[in-house]
Amino acid sequence: MLAAERRDHLLGLLASEGKVVAKDVAVDLGISEDSVRRDLRELAAEGLCQRVYGGALPVSPAVVDYAARQAMAPDGKRKVAAVAAGLVRPDCALILDGGTTALAVAQAIPPDLACTVITHSPTVAAALLDHPRAELFLLGGRVFKHSAVTCGAAAVEAAQNVSADLCLLGVTGVHHEAGLTTGDADEAAMKRVLSARAAETYVLASSEKLGTASRFRVLPWGEVTGVITDAGHGHPVVAQVAALGVEVLSAARS
Incomplete structure (x- = not known):
């Protein structure tokens, strides 16, 4: 799966499930947890998720000024x-x-x-x-x-x-x-x-x-x-x- 496809998959999980569990995504996609965590770091840097232990949660829109x-x-x-x-x-x-x-x-x-x-x-x-x-x-x-x-x-x-x-x-x-x-x-x-x-x-x-x-x-x-x-x-x-x-x-x- 291409990086862009993984990104869309993670954003889809956040929208539909309300969270991402890194180990579960790794198993589902047949990739390493490190790859999932790297993708989540990039999404978090763009303000698209909030990383937590083991995965990520939807980021609050109320953090704007x-x-x-x-x-x-x-x-x-x-x-x-x-x-x-x-x-x-x-x-x-x-x-x-x-x-x-x-x-x-x-x-x-x-x-x-x-x-x-x-x-x-x-x-x-x-x-x-x-x-x-x-x-x-x-x-x-x-x-x-x-x-x-x-x-x-x-x-x-x-x-x-x-x-x-x-x-x-x-x-x-x-x-x-x-x-x-x-x-x-x-x-x-x-x-x-x-x-x-x-x-x-x-x-x-x-x-x-x-x-x-x-x-x-x-x-x-x-x-x-x-x-x-x-x-x-x-x-x-x-x-x-x-x-x-x-x-x-x-x-x-x-």
């Missing part, structure tokens, strides 16, 4: 945000992550709701300035412009000194095996700290993130309360996540 993500799946994010905002109860202390879905959550919080919002996102904080009953705490630190959030040592230290009832967390990849992932190591560390400071953590997962993975793991499934997604319960990844015992709140009909 903040401006590009604002135009990505706006209807799905709106649906997720509507359900997520409904979890914010009166007098609740909320840790709200950064990103475009979190921004949609901030915009969906009722203006007359009395609550405390803790965030490391300047854009999220700005969206809540006209909410007269929302008390705001903005965690400072180095600004990671890709996601319009603060991170680094100063931000982590600030986050370790807060507590909340609820954390609404954004990620770029949601996969039943790879867990919850994102594309930057410092951002992943900050997300872990934020989640650890809340009694409950729900993940904001619009459907384009389902079944995909990024380089850095944020949390394993056992450390989150649930997932909010616009995909229906019949979606294969939703079913796989639910089978792990994770609560799934579907916004498919919102």
Whole structure:
């Protein structure tokens, strides 16, 4: 099989099966695992897959810059945000992550709701300035412009000194095996700290993130309360996540 044909075969597997297992492909095609891994390295270098131990997973489209993500799946994010905002109860202390879905959550919080919002996102904080009953705490630190959030040592230290009832967390990849992932190591560390400071953590997962993975793991499934997604319960990844015992709140009909 020519290299171009192998490439098409691997991309086809990612699309149809949701993963590539290098040893299985090697057996099926009668080639060495080294050849498969080399092909996967080349695909990963082009941003077409995310390499993992033993093979590869579909790469998340949500690793593009903040401006590009604002135009990505706006209807799905709106649906997720509507359900997520409904979890914010009166007098609740909320840790709200950064990103475009979190921004949609901030915009969906009722203006007359009395609550405390803790965030490391300047854009999220700005969206809540006209909410007269929302008390705001903005965690400072180095600004990671890709996601319009603060991170680094100063931000982590600030986050370790807060507590909340609820954390609404954004990620770029949601996969039943790879867990919850994102594309930057410092951002992943900050997300872990934020989640650890809340009694409950729900993940904001619009459907384009389902079944995909990024380089850095944020949390394993056992450390989150649930997932909010616009995909229906019949979606294969939703079913796989639910089978792990994770609560799934579907916004498919919102």
